[in-house]
Amino acid sequence: MTAYDSVDRALLLALGSDPRATVVALADGLGLSRNTVQARMARLEASGAFLSFERSIDPAPLGFPLEAFISVHVRQRELGEVVEALRGIPEVIQAHGLSGSVDLLVRVVCRDAHDLFRIDGEILAVDGVERTETSLAMGELIPFRLGPLLER
Amino acid sequence: MTAYDSVDRALLLALGSDPRATVVALADGLGLSRNTVQARMARLEASGAFLSFERSIDPAPLGFPLEAFISVHVRQRELGEVVEALRGIPEVIQAHGLSGSVDLLVRVVCRDAHDLFRIDGEILAVDGVERTETSLAMGELIPFRLGPLLER
DNA sequence: GAACCGGTTGAGCATGTTGCTCAATCACGA
């Protein structure tokens, strides 16, 4: 995956403020030709710059208003199996491997506190999991953003 | 923001596997009329179901191959000011308020380990921040997903 | 300097898509 150049960044920034913009509109707004924008978009898409669209879908209206981060300590050797098991829990919407004292940072959504308790139990029951620490997310105080980096 | 019904979920699922699908193609694939899909999309968009498109852009090609989670302990009273200050750091791409012993979970991207050290320093220097704990992300072992929840 | 290269540009064209409107239909609960 090659690095973005200034044209790519401008394009991504424009897409950020209007994801449904047509190629023509983008070309217009950026002062580029339609052909160029089309070629760039194709290249960005081919290079995998666009991650899954699910990232841009709000989970709350699905009936999961609560979100939590669960730090999971794992027997190192069994990390692979643990991740596979977590993949089987639908409420697990993301998991990062971490350096340091915590092994996995698992992001879950749930219906309510009771539901969270149940999910935490499911994770604890996974073979290879030693301990978990749950923190309820009280809100996304800084929503995911790339703008400031794209603008440099 | 009202809840998704089964048609919304099917639509979002279809969009997940092909975000650039045209309304016609979606209607075709779901066995709905074009009009219905168009109306649903408009409603979803109006209700804010689509979060910022930036969430679906890969930050790595921007020149920030490393990602880290920084747990930030804050003097409670000054949480608002701290968040405002963090907003001023471009490498901070997301921050959640947390219940429990940690106050903020800050997600940052950086160029290398040295860069991470610098950013951590910037966060520590913010008035109201008491302590930070940095964990380097070793990979997104379960990429963000809503599929399993949408399919239920 | 000459030849080459990738990226960009403007043009053109057939085909498909959008945004919009309308009347008809359907399922639902009041």
Place this chain on the structure above:
DNA sequence: TCGTGATTGAGCAACATGCTCAACCGGTTC
């Protein structure tokens, strides 16, 4: 039974797409 809201199929003008082509520009290489 009536009313309501969602859905449907149809139609239409305006527009966007995917594609191709020749031309051009700034580099690099020989």
